[in-house]
Amino acid sequence: MAELLVQQLVNWITLGCIYALLAIGFSLIFGVLNVIHFSHGDVAMTAPFITLGLAQALATALGASIPAWLVLAVPLAVLAVGLIGVLLDKVVIRRFRDAPAMMALVATVALGIVIRELIRHLYPQGSNPHAFPRLVSGMALEISGVAVSWFALLVVVLTVALVTMLFVFLRMTPLGLRIRAASEDRIVARMMGIRDARVFRATFFIASAIGATAGLLFASYAGVTRFDFGVMAGLLGFSAAVIGGLGSMPGAILGGLIIAGIEVLAQTFVTDGASYRLVFVFLLVIAVLIFRPAGLLGRTVMEKV
Amino acid sequence: MSALLKVENVTMRFGGLVALNDVSLSIDKGAVLAVIGPNGAGKSTLFNVVTGVYRPTSGRVAFDGAEITGRPTYDIVDRGIARTFQSSRLFSDLSVLDNVIIGMHTRTKTGVLSALFRPRSSRREMATCVERAERLLRLGSGDLFEQRYRPAGTLAQADRRRLEIARALASQPKLLLLDEPSVGMDDVETDALVADIERLRADNPELSVVLIEHDMRVVEAFPQHVTCVDYGSKIAEGDFAAVRADPRVQEAYLGKAVAHA
Amino acid sequence: MQARASLAAPGKAAAAAFTITSQLCGATFLYLILRVDGGWQVVGLLALLGLGFYLLERLPWIADYAMASFARVPLVTMITAAVVVLAFPFFVGSNTYMLHLLIVAELYAVLALALNFQLGSANIPNFATGASYGIGAYVSALLAINFGVSFWLTLPVAALAATLFGFIIGIPSMRTRDTYLALVTIAFGVVVQQLLNNFSWTGGPNGLVGIPAPSLLGHSFADPLVIFGWKLPSQANFYYLSAALVVVAIVTAHRLHASRIGLAWNALRADEIAARAQGINVAWFKVLAFAVDAFLAAFAGTIYAFYVSYISPDNFTFLVSVTIMTMVIVGGMDNVFGVIVGAFLLTILPEKLRAFADYRLLFFGVVIIAFLMIRPQGLFPQRMRRYGGDL
Numbered sequence: 001m002a003e004l005l006v007q008q009l010v011n012w013i014t015l016g017c018i019y020a021l022l023a024i025g026f027s028l029i030f031g032v033l034n035v036i037h038f039s040h041g042d043v044a045m046t047a048p049f050i051t052l053g054l055a056q057a058l059a060t061a062l063g064a065s066i067p068a069w070l071v072l073a074v075p076l077a078v079l080a081v082g083l084i085g086v087l088l089d090k091v092v093i094r095r096f097r098d099a100p101a102m103m104a105l106v107a108t109v110a111l112g113i114v115i116r117e118l119i120r121h122l123y124p125q126g127s128n129p130h131a132f133p134r135l136v137s138g139m140a141l142e143i144s145g146v147a148v149s150w151f152a153l154l155v156v157v158l159t160v161a162l163v164t165m166l167f168v169f170l171r172m173t174p175l176g177l178r179i180r181a182a183s184e185d186r187i188v189a190r191m192m193g194i195r196d197a198r199v200f201r202a203t204f205f206i207a208s209a210i211g212a213t214a215g216l217l218f219a220s221y222a223g224v225t226r227f228d229f230g231v232m233a234g235l236l237g238f239s240a241a242v243i244g245g246l247g248s249m250p251g252a253i254l255g256g257l258i259i260a261g262i263e264v265l266a267q268t269f270v271t272d273g274a275s276y277r278l279v280f281v282f283l284l285v286i287a288v289l290i291f292r293p294a295g296l297l298g299r300t301v302m303e304k305v
Numbered sequence: 306m307s308a309l310l311k312v313e314n315v316t317m318r319f320g321g322l323v324a325l326n327d328v329s330l331s332i333d334k335g336a337v338l339a340v341i342g343p344n345g346a347g348k349s350t351l352f353n354v355v356t357g358v359y360r361p362t363s364g365r366v367a368f369d370g371a372e373i374t375g376r377p378t379y380d381i382v383d384r385g386i387a388r389t390f391q392s393s394r395l396f397s398d399l400s401v402l403d404n405v406i407i408g409m410h411t412r413t414k415t416g417v418l419s420a421l422f423r424p425r426s427s428r429r430e431m432a433t434c435v436e437r438a439e440r441l442l443r444l445g446s447g448d449l450f451e452q453r454y455r456p457a458g459t460l461a462q463a464d465r466r467r468l469e470i471a472r473a474l475a476s477q478p479k480l481l482l483l484d485e486p487s488v489g490m491d492d493v494e495t496d497a498l499v500a501d502i503e504r505l506r507a508d509n510p511e512l513s514v515v516l517i518e519h520d521m522r523v524v525e526a527f528p529q530h531v532t533c534v535d536y537g538s539k540i541a542e543g544d545f546a547a548v549r550a551d552p553r554v555q556e557a558y559l560g561k562a563v564a565h566a
Numbered sequence: 567m568q569a570r571a572s573l574a575a576p577g578k579a580a581a582a583a584f585t586i587t588s589q590l591c592g593a594t595f596l597y598l599i600l601r602v603d604g605g606w607q608v609v610g611l612l613a614l615l616g617l618g619f620y621l622l623e624r625l626p627w628i629a630d631y632a633m634a635s636f637a638r639v640p641l642v643t644m645i646t647a648a649v650v651v652l653a654f655p656f657f658v659g660s661n662t663y664m665l666h667l668l669i670v671a672e673l674y675a676v677l678a679l680a681l682n683f684q685l686g687s688a689n690i691p692n693f694a695t696g697a698s699y700g701i702g703a704y705v706s707a708l709l710a711i712n713f714g715v716s717f718w719l720t721l722p723v724a725a726l727a728a729t730l731f732g733f734i735i736g737i738p739s740m741r742t743r744d745t746y747l748a749l750v751t752i753a754f755g756v757v758v759q760q761l762l763n764n765f766s767w768t769g770g771p772n773g774l775v776g777i778p779a780p781s782l783l784g785h786s787f788a789d790p791l792v793i794f795g796w797k798l799p800s801q802a803n804f805y806y807l808s809a810a811l812v813v814v815a816i817v818t819a820h821r822l823h824a825s826r827i828g829l830a831w832n833a834l835r836a837d838e839i840a841a842r843a844q845g846i847n848v849a850w851f852k853v854l855a856f857a858v859d860a861f862l863a864a865f866a867g868t869i870y871a872f873y874v875s876y877i878s879p880d881n882f883t884f885l886v887s888v889t890i891m892t893m894v895i896v897g898g899m900d901n902v903f904g905v906i907v908g909a910f911l912l913t914i915l916p917e918k919l920r921a922f923a924d925y926r927l928l929f930f931g932v933v934i935i936a937f938l939m940i941r942p943q944g945l946f947p948q949r950m951r952r953y954g955g956d957l
Contacts, residue, residue: 036745095939101744102691106895107938109693109888113931121925231884235752242749275764282753282760286738289750293742356843382845390843396836399829400950406826407833411845413826417854420825421818427825434826435953454950476845 004268006146012257012264014152014221017159020256021214022237024166024249025207031183031247032203033089033097035104039112041234043085044211046115048132048219049123049227050077067133074135078212085208086201094200112230119227129226132219155217162210163253170249175202183247211237232278239285245298254296258284307370309334309513310355310386310480315364317350317537324350326537327364332480337506337514337527341548342534343557348517349391351534352482356388357381369479383411385479389469389486391517397458401449401468404457405438406431408475441471444504446497462489470501480513481505487520499526533557576631581638586646588632593650597657599914600664608918615911619945633949651809655802665801667914669873672808673866675909678893679815679902680862684855685891686899686948687828689835691748692856693887694735695863697758700882701728702864703871704762707774710872717780717872725864731758732860736853743838755884762879773878780807780872787872804873811869812906815862819902822858824951831855832900885927892934897944904946 022044029037037043054073055066092111096104120126136154139147170176175198182199218233219225240259244251259281266273266280273280288296308331317325324347332338340348353359355366357378365374373381387408396404413434415427442450445467452460457468466486473481483502487495499522506512518524524531528545535557541548548554576584599611622628636643658664677699684690705727706720715723738750762768769775779788779800787803822828830851833841842848871877889912897908912933916926937944 030745036748092935092939099938099942100689102685102689102748103938103942105691105745105748106891107935110892110931110934110938113885113888113927114935117925117928117931121928235756238749239753242746246745272764276760279757279760279764282757285753286750286757289742289746290738293746358839358842377847378842379845379847382843388843390840394837394840394843396833396840398836398948399832402953403829403832403951407829407841407844407846410826410830410833415825415827417822417827417858420821420827424821427821430826431824431953454952456950472844 003145006143008264008268010143010146010148010152012260014155014260015263016257016260017155018214018217018221018256019236019240019260020253021159021162021210021217022233023240023244023252023256024163025211025214026238026241027244027247027249027252028179028183028203028207030241032179032199033093034101035093035096036101036108036238036246037093037207038105038108038234038238039088039115039230040108040207040211041232041237042112042115042230043081043088043208044215044237045218045225045227045230045233046084046119047077047081047212047215048225049119049126049130050080051216052130052132052225053123070133070135074216077216078209081212081215082205082209085204085211089200089204093204112234116227116230123227126227129224132223132225134223135216135220151220155221158213158217162213163249166206166210166249169206175199179203236281239281242295243285243288245295248295248297251295251297308332309369310515311367312351312355313365313367315351315354315361315366317347317354317359318362323537325354325361328534328537328539329364330532330539330542332513332515332530334479334513335506335510336530337502337516338530338532339516339518339524339527339545340532340534341518341524341554342540346534346557347537348534349484350537352388352484352515352517355381355482356386379411382476382478385477386482387473387476387478387480388482389466389473389484391484391488393465393469395457395460395465395468395472398456400454401442401457401460402435402438402453404468404472405441405475406434408472409434409437411476438471438475441474445471445501446494463491463494466490466498467501474505479511480515482515482517484517485519486516487518487523492522495520495522499523502527576635576638578639581635582642584632584635585639585643588635589643589646589650593654596910597654599918600658600667602918608915612915629949637952652806655798655805656796660799662799662801665799665805667917669801669804669808671910671913672805672812673870674890674893674913675812675906676808676815676866677863677890678897678905678909679812679819680859680866681890682819682894682900682902682905683822683831683858685894686901686905687823687831687835688852688855689899690739690852690855691744692735692751692859693748693884693891694751694755694758695859695890696882696884696886697735697755698728698731698860698863699867699870699886700758700762700877700879701731701860702867703877703882704768704774704867705864706868707777707871707877708768710777711774717778717868718782721865721868724868725861728860728864728867729857732857733853735860736856739852739856740849752884755887759879759883762882769878771879773876773880774871775876777871777875777877779875804869808869808873811865814865816902816906818858818862823900823902827851827854888934889930892930895934895942895944896937898946898948899944900948901944901946904944907945 022041025040025044026037029035029040051070051073054076055069058069058073059066088111092107096107134151136150138150140150140153141148170180178199179202215233218229236259240255241252243258244253244255262280262284263277266277270276311331313329315325315328316323328351330338340351342348350359354361357373357376360375365372367373368384368386373384396407413430415430420427439450439453442453447464447467449464449467449471452464460468466489470483470486487498490498502514516523516527524545531545531548532542533540533548533554540553540557541551602608602611655665677695681692681695684692702724706724709715709720709723710717735751735754739747742750763771779786781787788800790800791798791802830846833844833846834848834851838848893908893912894905896912897906898904916929
């Protein structure tokens with residue numbers, strides 16, 4: 001029993017960190033643009049494909065095995081996805097900044113479809129699942145008889161590192177401060193002469209790159225990636241951000257942990273829980289939104305009348 | 306005569322900010338009350354409390370003999386309070402006529418089932434609304450009636466204010482709350498507005514009006530009851546001459562004027 | 567000046583001629599696009615369509631004239647429409663594939679009209695229309711399979727069940743808005759779909775099979791339809807049934823739009839706070855929009871279930887909701903005619919572009935984004951209400 005508990009605890013934290021990283025992107029973009037970037041999950045899930053593609057291309061061009069090239073492919077993919085985010089913002093998302101929230105939402109839902117379909121058509125045999133290697137393998141340590149993998153450790157360390165870096169960036173650097181100012185109040189920020197374009201570029205780059213990291217970890221955790229993983233990744237990440245409170249970084253992390261917790265609990269304690277886990281997750285989302293519409297850590301914004 | 310609207314010791318706090326501090330006022334049937342005060346003094350908050358947009362932190366609001374504190378807005382409108390907004394909030398993609406008809410929402414009854422299964426009665430109700438709305442549009446200054454099929458969003462500033470008033474009147478209110486109706490009007494239009502309000506009162510002697518105003522031209526026209534609010538507190542009340550002479554009012558305005566200069 | 571005036575107010579004869587000709591042209595176009603096969607012909611028709619929309623956009627009086635004509639001779643308009651709809655299968659003849667496309671288009675038209683109450687009239691995002699559609703289909707299918715309930719009886723039961731669901735998903739709309747509300751509807755959609763996928767009594771991922779064909783006055787809908795010696799394939803039964811449902815949806819939409827309810831929804835869309843200040847019970851009207859949407863969607867679901875006689879959770883996914891949403895956006899929010907055109911175009915075009923069959927979803931995605939960016943008001947923008955003699 002204790003073993004199972006520890007095992008599930010490890011699973012929970014691993015998954016929770018991945019969801020939190022996804023949620024941070026949603027929250028960051030929403031904070032700055034006031035737009036839900038619904039295709040963020042799809043953007044994130046392009047990372048495993050780009051990684052695989054790059055590693056394969058490098059392996060065929062220069063020899064050596066695919067796993068060896070992952071070391072180079074992974075950071076390149078993260079960088080590329082960050083740029084993809086910037087590009088999507090420039091071409092599509094930014095135009096919906098001042099439009100009704102509904103339009104931005106529908107547009108980004110459609111954008112998600114486009115991204116998924118592009119992966120499906122452009123990647124060789126894109127309709128099929130593709131095996132994705134564990135980024136690190138082996139067991140790192142043992143807690144009461146349960147071996148904790150290096151991978152779980154990597155996830156936690158990476159999450160803590162990224163969150164800390166983001167925190168420092170947002171609080172200490174001029175650009176970070178401008179991003180925060182923009183998310184506090186766009187109009188004021190603009191009046192103070194903060195150039196929107198740079199702030200948007202930076203926000204999208206950071207959010208997408210963090211998302212790409214989450215996408216890689218997600219594929220690595222599942223051992224496989226598929227063109228349509230972005231839907232669920234997006235829905236779960238978005239839900240985590242909303243449960244925690246859109247625009248709130250601690251909220252995004254809390255939301256990620258809660259959603260992962262429910263999934264793990266359902267799988268462990270409910271018969272057939274694996275098939276019903278999404279039901280539980282989304283019932284919780286509905287409940288939170290009914291009773292705390294601004295999320296658990298979100299501020300209720302009083303609309304000016 | 307008993308008061309139509311009674312605001313008693315209303316305090317409204319948003320977090321640490323006190324928007325209204327122990328404000329009391331009342332208005333009789335058929336009277337006009339002008340509320341003046343610098344920007345951000347809490348005048349619009351007062352309207353929001355009266356119309357149920359905000360629930361006051363403490364204090365009570367009574368209207369027409371019943372307590373309405375914290376009642377939902379639709380109930381308060383139904384009881385006979387109508388308002389306009391400072392930054393005119395028209396339904397900009399709908400026609401001028403539709404804006405006014407929507408104002409009659411509480412005076413019409415058709416529900417989904419009767420709209421679906423008794424289309425004739427629904428159509429008759431609509432026809433009556435159109436007729437009344439056209440009458441309201443002809444009533445005021447300006448040529449709103451001629452522009453009745455234009456989208457409200459394309460109206461000139463003065464016409465937008467007039468349309469807001471017409472829409473508010475559509476609900477046949479006993480109390481009309483006007484939030485800076487003269488904003489964006491030139492002197493001629495402001496005079497026409499004053500004439501409109503006067504005509505309105507002549508036509509419905511029972512109608513009470515609360516005016517939030519900056520333009521002293523308008524306040525001067527309705528000098529009997531004036532209340533001045535600053536920093537969420539009532540600092541003076543009485544007739545226009547008395548309020549204007551009050552040193553605290555002068556300080557509130559002059560202080561601001563100096564600060565702005 | 568004189569010509570302008572006569573254009574604005576067509577005489578009875580001119581109006582009748584116009585309404586008949588324009589509807590026949592529309593029907594011919596529909597027939598052609600159903601009939602054609604292969605790339606160039608489709609491209610040609612699309613070019614024609616594009617030209618039509620371009621003309622409508624550049625010469626706004628055409629639309630005004632059309633509306634004025636239809637309103638001038640409403641009886642002629644309706645009779646022409648009825649004749650066109652009734653006669654269409656006779657021209658299609660034994661081509662069951664064309665009939666099938668028409669039925670699917672009709673059902674999507676109903677779904678799009680249902681969603682239009684929210685998305686178009688009230689600007690409430692709802693990604694659960696697919697779920698309401700599914701609930702309608704499953705409730706009626708389960709009743710028919712397990713209890714042998716007749717199709718005609720399952721229709722109202724399924725509609726009531728879905729309306730109840732609509733009320734339930736509408737309740738959070740009292741407290742949440744925009745993005746949050748959208749997420750609630752997405753969540754409901756996923757929950758419903760996952761439950762259908764997991765319950766054993768709904769057949770799990772395999773769904774329900776063997777839904778019996780309905781019958782009317784002893785005539786089974788599985789049999790060919792014989793009218794005046796003309797023999798139409800069995801699909802014609804469902805074609806007429808779906809057409810009747812489209813009529814019901816149009817009448818519903820029209821009556822609600824013309825009543826204070828439609829106005830209240832429009833007020834919500836334009837400015838929720840101002841709407842509240844007019845005494846509109848905002849929460850109730852939002853819930854109402856959800857209920858009406860679910861009610862109509864359930865009808866479509868029931869007909870679909872009995873038509874294909876086999877349903878599975880895959881028929882009612884999030885993507886179905888997005889497809890319906892695309893039709894409303896492309897057609898024109900809050901424009902009944904536009905929404906129907908949107909449903910027909912987006913059902914038939916992807917089927918016709920055979921070469922692109924695999925790229926269908928990509929096509930949808932690009933179309934939505936393009937429309938939202940370039941023409942958010944859709945092909946046929948909403949029109950101002952006109953009252954009485956003011957046309």
